[in-house]
Amino acid sequence: MKPIEMGHPASADKYQRILDAAVEVIAERGYFNSPVSAIAARAGVADGTIYLYFKNKDDVLRTAIDRTFGQFHEQVEERFKTVTDVRGQLEEIARMHLESAAVNRNMAILMQTEMRQSAKFIAEFSHKHLVRYIQVVREVVRRGQQEGIFRRDVSDGVVAHCLFGAIDELLSSAVFTGREYDAKATAAQVIDVVLNGIGTVGSG
Amino acid sequence: MKPIEMGHPASADKYQRILDAAVEVIAERGYFNSPVSAIAARAGVADGTIYLYFKNKDDVLRTAIDRTFGQFHEQVEERFKTVTDVRGQLEEIARMHLESAAVNRNMAILMQTEMRQSAKFIAEFSHKHLVRYIQVVREVVRRGQQEGIFRRDVSDGVVAHCLFGAIDELLSSAVFTGREYDAKATAAQVIDVVLNGIGTVGSG
Amino acid sequence: MKPIEMGHPASADKYQRILDAAVEVIAERGYFNSPVSAIAARAGVADGTIYLYFKNKDDVLRTAIDRTFGQFHEQVEERFKTVTDVRGQLEEIARMHLESAAVNRNMAILMQTEMRQSAKFIAEFSHKHLVRYIQVVREVVRRGQQEGIFRRDVSDGVVAHCLFGAIDELLSSAVFTGREYDAKATAAQVIDVVLNGIGTVGSG
Amino acid sequence: MKPIEMGHPASADKYQRILDAAVEVIAERGYFNSPVSAIAARAGVADGTIYLYFKNKDDVLRTAIDRTFGQFHEQVEERFKTVTDVRGQLEEIARMHLESAAVNRNMAILMQTEMRQSAKFIAEFSHKHLVRYIQVVREVVRRGQQEGIFRRDVSDGVVAHCLFGAIDELLSSAVFTGREYDAKATAAQVIDVVLNGIGTVGSG
DNA sequence: CATGAATGAGCGTTCATTCAT
């Protein structure tokens, strides 16, 4: 609403403060155990204020997740301009995925929990985002197959899901145990496993 | 499947009916949109009856999940008595994982969704089950490494998570899209990818 | 729900107690100024109990009014079996209208106030009841015209509305000033005015 | 119609616009479903501006009704200067009543609905206006009785209420069904009914 | 054991009103 952000400490960007508060509170307690009043309190605004910025409680969560995915996809696009080889691209995606979760651990928790909810409104928009992510991976894999770098006897879809699943599960485990990790090294490891396999020569 | 119930001798039937109803209803509507009264109605008992068998609503879900994991682990143990080679064991785990989800799709939905509720819930309860699962895989991997069948330069933990994540994600995708799959073939594919990698010779 | 009413003083017919409380409270404060909690408190039940007996707040008001009109129409039908002359019937309707308001003054207030509300849900079902009432009067008037007892040069509809309006307004005035009245005498007066007019001979 | 406003010299315009907007919006949606913000929007002013001109939301409605009644009574007084016979005066009141409702249908809706809100509101405020109206009619009737034109054996109060009620109910019916009517002709009909009665000679 | 009526805390949301600008 106010185009020029002036940095007033107290009244500054309530919109963002509400989003941050929501991510924090929901990561801690879960969406359905997070009353709007708790989010408002954390953001330092009145309950009603939430509804000046968002249509309803759903909308807050949706917006927070949408923005995170939006940023992630922007990053990926940007990065793909300079890294163009398939293996590099897969490593970059894995790294950015792991890194963004390390940067915003609350959001990572949210992704690991609330996005899997079967509650209709969550399921619908979450699915959309995941599908898009998988799609990106899938296209890289397909290109790798065309270039003869990847085997053609496994479906690109299966590979994409395996890759995403592997990364996501490593992340999940780190998030829930509170373990720290090196995004770049971990990314390299996953890609190594999926590209080269864990079998010693001749085991296949 | 119908062992002699301990502690609910006369009413093992109702106990089980409530669990089944809970899984059904929660899979359809989500935990927070499933009133106890809906579960009771589906089970054909009075609302209050649920509290004769379970401490509270959480307890019903928790028990349902516990039992499913329990059965899964029993199956795995049983199977490992006859299948002893590492590759075979990994394939069996993957197959049983995918198969049990196909057999009881409602429970599969629950695992993909409600099991990953709020950080608290997953941290305190679900995580325990996943850790145990991962542990089993990990031991197989470790044995493979000792036997020289698997590379020793990647951590068994990472491999275990990658394997579990890959299977789980394929499953998740199938559950959400409603796609049918052949558990054995799909299991073979995943194991193939993770053991042999997707890179063509020399790409690694 | 309990077919045989056993007269337990405390738990007896909550349904009726809620209806009575609603009529009381709404008569005092108006529908929109009567929180469900106030109705529940007056009825001596918990807020949630209202929803065991009624779909929602609207439903309580609607039911109360429906029942009153239902009883009124039953009375009218019953009475018309023995009183068959048109003048007598008009007097009976007027008397019963005024009497039922005297018997249940709160309901009378409700009719004079809440039934005129433009709020959609009220307007719709109120209109239905009023139309039915007018219709009954109209038919009596029409019969009087056919029998040559009433003038044929004024529309039955206009006469019906005049009659209803006259009675209703006398009632309204009595209700709001708290004045007592003799239903039979008042009814006779109204009918006298509308049948014979107030003009002295030759004034028309 | 645009006298020089006292007390709001520069902003008579906004004052009136708010009143008009309130009448419009409340007629459409009902008082309790008309947020102040909706009235402000319709008037083309900010929400807060309403509170510069009116004490609160109630005050806006009250003022709108007050002014309408004021204008009506001015009209009646003015008209009574030239029409002095009792029958003529009754016809004029009825006509003006019906006409003003036809001219400003929104206000008519308000009178038929919102004016009759909760007992308190009507008792304390609206009733005053109705009493004044009735009083005027009553005096005309009384004069008619003194002049021997009207019967003396029916109370002037009863007659006044009958007359007002009849007109009001005809109006109400027209408003709710959206029917158009000829104010003068309708007024004549009502007066005819009440003065001459509907009975044929000898029926009384 | 089993019931289901009853409870009441707690939720998401609205909106009359205020007040810093």
Place this chain on the structure above:
DNA sequence: GATGAATGAACGCTCATTCAT
């Protein structure tokens, strides 16, 4: 004067849980 962002009390309604029968 005029604004409209902000407030927070209040609402209608749900539902996990209890307990008299």
